[in-house]
Amino acid sequence: MPSRRRTLLKVIILGDSGVGKTSLMNQYVNKKFSNQYKATIGADFLTKEVEFEDRLFTLQIWDTAGQERFQSLGVAFYRGADCCVLVYDVNVQKSFDNLNNWREEFLIQASPSDPENFPFIVLGNKVDVDGGNSRVVSEKKARAWCASKGDIPYFETSAKEGINVEEAFQVIAKNALKNGEEEEIYLPDTIDVGSTSQQRASGCDC
Structure with a gap:
């Protein structure tokens, strides 16, 4: 079996605690x-793995804690991101109002080359x-905010019902791919289970 090229794309999900970041990812x-709410720690x-035009890509989706006490962890997690997903709860005004804070925080911590x-x-x-x-937050209001920030793509979702989740992540993957510097990993027929491979598989360079 020939080896296939695989590109790793890092996606960060940000937003207030309880807006459904973990549920969307799952x-x-x-x-x-799951109806059981459990706050993400750290x-x-x-x-x-997703496939575009006969090429294999690995989406690495990071779900970060919404509580302020964990925001100091941001730098390590934000760095190297190819796309950032901002999530709010349409039933909670404050979670929408805080989108700008999350966006600014990401740009400061991640320091992308072309913010x-x-x-x-x-x-x-x-x-x-x-x-x-x-x-309490209308679609019109949300789309106006997205337009004011450079026409950010917008989706209305339900993690519970699966509404627009697949469609949103398809756009997330495509935008991450456009932005991402391709890191090509060649998958051999046999896999070395030594420490180097394990570190690579973990996706963590910490």
Whole structure:
């Protein structure tokens, strides 16, 4: 079997605690949803392989804690990101108001080479709650904010119902690919299970 080129793309998900960052990631990668809320401690990541034009890409999706006490961990996790996903809860005004803070924080911590054109994507999550009757942030308002920040792509999602999750992550992957510096990894027929391979597989350079 010939070796295949694989490119690693790093995606960071940011937003207030409780907006559904972990649920969105789990719905996309594992097609699962849990009603049990458990705050992320520090950061965690999942990987998913996607294929574009007969090429294999590994999305490394980092889910970071929304609590302020963990924000000091940001630098290590943000660095090297190819795309940043900003998530808010359409039923919580404060989570929308804080999008700008998360965006600015990311640009400061990650220091991308071209901050003006770095790919962000905004997800307005939990559109399923109460049949949409309890939402306080309109789609029009969210799209206006995205337009003011350089036409950031916007999706309204439900991690619980799986609404627009797959579609949003397809755009996330494509935008990360456009931005990402390709790191080509050749997959041999046999895999060396030595320490070097294990470090590479962990995706962590810390």
